[in-house]
Amino acid sequence: MSLPTSEPVIGRPILTAAETRAAEEAIFAAGTPVIDLMEKAGAAVAEAAWRFAAMPPTLILCGPGNNGGDGYVVARHLAERGVHVRVATAGEPRTEAAKVMRARWDGPVEPIAGARPAPLLIDGLFGTGLARALDDELVHHVARLAVAAKLRIAIDLPSGVETDSGALLSAVPHFDLTVALGALKPAHLLQPAASRCGRVAVADIGLAAHAKAWEVARPHLAAPGAADHKYTRGLVTVIGGAMPGASLLAAMAAQRAGAGYVVLTGEGSGGPHALVRRDEAEALADTRTGAVVIGPGLGRDAGARRRLRAALGAGHPLVIDADGLALLADGGLSHLRRLAVPAVLTPHEGEFRRLFGEPAGSKIDRARDAAARSGAVVVLKGADSVVAHPDGRVAVAAAAPAWLASAGTGDVLAGIMGAMIARGLDPFTAAQAALWLHGDAAERAGAGLIADDLPAHLAASLAVCA
Numbered sequence: 001m002s003l004p005t006s007e008p009v010i011g012r013p014i015l016t017a018a019e020t021r022a023a024e025e026a027i028f029a030a031g032t033p034v035i036d037l038m039e040k041a042g043a044a045v046a047e048a049a050w051r052f053a054a055m056p057p058t059l060i061l062c063g064p065g066n067n068g069g070d071g072y073v074v075a076r077h078l079a080e081r082g083v084h085v086r087v088a089t090a091g092e093p094r095t096e097a098a099k100v101m102r103a104r105w106d107g108p109v110e111p112i113a114g115a116r117p118a119p120l121l122i123d124g125l126f127g128t129g130l131a132r133a134l135d136d137e138l139v140h141h142v143a144r145l146a147v148a149a150k151l152r153i154a155i156d157l158p159s160g161v162e163t164d165s166g167a168l169l170s171a172v173p174h175f176d177l178t179v180a181l182g183a184l185k186p187a188h189l190l191q192p193a194a195s196r197c198g199r200v201a202v203a204d205i206g207l208a209a210h211a212k213a214w215e216v217a218r219p220h221l222a223a224p225g226a227a228d229h230k231y232t233r234g235l236v237t238v239i240g241g242a243m244p245g246a247s248l249l250a251a252m253a254a255q256r257a258g259a260g261y262v263v264l265t266g267e268g269s270g271g272p273h274a275l276v277r278r279d280e281a282e283a284l285a286d287t288r289t290g291a292v293v294i295g296p297g298l299g300r301d302a303g304a305r306r307r308l309r310a311a312l313g314a315g316h317p318l319v320i321d322a323d324g325l326a327l328l329a330d331g332g333l334s335h336l337r338r339l340a341v342p343a344v345l346t347p348h349e350g351e352f353r354r355l356f357g358e359p360a361g362s363k364i365d366r367a368r369d370a371a372a373r374s375g376a377v378v379v380l381k382g383a384d385s386v387v388a389h390p391d392g393r394v395a396v397a398a399a400a401p402a403w404l405a406s407a408g409t410g411d412v413l414a415g416i417m418g419a420m421i422a423r424g425l426d427p428f429t430a431a432q433a434a435l436w437l438h439g440d441a442a443e444r445a446g447a448g449l450i451a452d453d454l455p456a457h458l459a460a461s462l463a464v465c466a
């Protein structure tokens, strides 16, 4: 029994540097020359800059590769529109396409070391080809010119960020706008790089993306219809334990996220009258249950262990958080593979390390590896959150408000996730919907929010998803 849901919403694709190159190669193989693609890319960036800034005098930094080639194209387009443009270079163009674009630019070019700043700075030094940290002198000049500019725009990526991991290979200034070429890259969403990008616009240059990762998008969550009743809207059971406040928060979040019936077990008291308190064994035996949330406030003693075992064996879809993860880390991961529906695990970085150690690679790689190893949907939380399915699909949520970094917000997220699963979404889609709602409710709650504030804001967040 579940609510009718529209097709899962798939967000914008995210391509790694290698996947971007493969998509470009497919375009070239189909007969489009590199310079035509670069003309398209440069024109798109110039158009975005034109719309974004009132086009004051502009300094464009051009590097030696194709990112620099794009920069020369942007310079030509803006100059043709009457903008006062200067180009500063860090080395002569080295790729054939960049050489052609350099030759097509007949305006001023100066070495970056002597360049005077301009009110608008456009960074075309390095993009997906960045292989190592910028040298110190270049970092110094980029910082000097960025500080003196009123607006900063990056072509494809801010120079100095590693495309696939979002790491900063050297110091990177904060940009106001980044124009991603063809598709988002991991660095546009993963921290710390994402925080340097400012607004991110994707320029369509005709890349056909074979993505394995997508941005978390606003979900479609149909409002209940005349034929619905409380059980079609979803029955969520939250297992209580040592700290009843945490499980109460999760239960209230499940209620406010639209579950029709929420059961809370354990010793606690209080909460809305609409919350149903029930004995744990009886609750887990209820075949109408759509999701069980376990972990918030569970504790780690023998009783907690027994509760987790009971939940794992009850045959309902599971969201496992907090203490539930700590207990799983103690040899419990192998149970997850036997579940009929993949469980959702919601670790933050510390919990993740205890469960899965420190696998190599980006946050996306680590979450994907953990999902494949555990057979569960893994939500690796943080300022950026990554959802990974055991089959390799990944979704990345854009930065949520940093005010969420406070006690209890994870309990709220787990409760929302329970509600999304109980209403009939598959766990991978449910996890994304919950992240989106959680982030949106936090935006609405604003500065100084505490976890208790979030459920009340879910009504407005749900309303924009109907």
Ligand SMILES: NC(=O)C1=CN([C@@H]2O[C@H](COP(=O)(O)OP(=O)(O)OC[C@H]3O[C@@H](n4cnc5c(N)ncnc54)[C@H](O)[C@@H]3O)[C@@H](O)[C@H]2O)[C@H](O)CC1
Pocket: 020, 024, 037, 038, 041, 063, 064, 065, 066, 067, 068, 069, 070, 094, 095, 125, 126, 127, 128, 129, 130, 131, 132, 133, 134, 135, 155, 156, 157, 181, 182, 205, 207
């Ligand atoms: N996505 C698309 O379809 C299009 C993207 N375009 C743009 O091309 C860049 C990628 O170009 P590429 O030539 O591969 O790399 P870069 O320009 O980023 O730089 C490579 C260049 O620089 C050298 N290098 C690397 N790191 C350093 C460093 N730290 N210091 C000094 N030199 C470094 C490296 O050896 C190369 O020589 C992409 O981002 C887009 O902007 C195209 O326009 C086509 C469409």
Ligand SMILES: [K+]
Pocket: 067, 123, 124, 125, 126, 127, 154, 155, 156, 157, 158, 159
């Ligand atoms: K750049």
